Amino acid sequence: MRIGELARRAGVSTRALRYYEQQGLITARRSANGYREYGETDLRLVSEIRSLLAVGFTLDDARPFVACLRAGHESGGACPESVAVYQRKLAEIDDEIRALLSRRAEVAAQLATTCPGCTLRRVGEQ
Template sequence: MRIGELARRAGVSTRALRYYEQQGLLPARRSTNGYREYDESDLKLVSEIRSLITVGFTLEDARPFVECLRAGNDAGSACPESVEVYRRKLAEIDEQIHTLLGRRAEVAAQLADACPGCALRTGGTK
């Protein structure tokens, strides 16, 4: 398939596909007329990249998953390097949560000082 079809089927722009190619995540095979040619395995690579980006991974984070798929595994998470990226990302998220909870406690304390009778709402911004 050509780049436009891959972009349509993967739900990304052709520009994104060219960028993935530039970053070494998506192989670019060329036909005799110079057009990029892709197959179903490339669709799987792009889908893996997009699903990781959607939940906050970077393109560099996605690299081990792509390499795992390219090595013939059914899932990008089947390799130890991918599992390590998951662990690192969870640790980052845990640290962000810890930081946000600390900030929340500080803002709640400031609100209590500024408005002793104000009720502190939890669970949203209504």
Template sequence: MRIGELAERAGVSTRSLRYYEKQGMLTARRDANGYRVYDESDLELVREIRALLTVGFTLEDARPFVECLRAGNDTGDACPDSVAVYRRKLAEIDAEIRLLWQRRQRVAAQLTRACPGCVLRDFREG
């Protein structure tokens, strides 16, 4: 398939695909007239990249997942390097949550001082 079809099927722009190629995440073959040509495995690579980017991973974070798929695995997270990225990302998220929780406690304390009768809603209640 050509770049336009891959972009449409993957739900990304052709510009994104060219960027992924420039970053070494995607490799296009060229047909006789120089057009980029992709196959179904490239579609899976792009879907994997997009899924990871959507949940906050960087393109560099996605690299081990892409390599895992290129190695013939059914999923991009079947390899130890991918699992290591998951672990690192979870640790980063946990650190962010701790920081946000500390900030929330400080703001709640300030609100309690400013408004002694105010009721604080628990954020987990929606």
């Protein structure tokens, strides 16, 4: 399939596909007339990349997942290198949660100090 079809099927722009190619995450074959040609495997790679980006991974984070799929595994997360990225990302998220909880406690304390009668509202409360 050509780049436009891959972009349409993967739900990305052709510019994004060219960037992924430039970053070495996907590889286009060239037809006789110079057009980029992709296969179903490339669609799977792009889908994996997009799903990782959607939850906060970077393109560099995606590399082991792409390599795992290229090695023939059913899932990009099946290889030890991918598992290590998952574990690192979870640790980063845990650190961010701790930092947010700390900030929340500080803001709540400031509110309690400046407005003793004010109540804290939870998300979704009116």
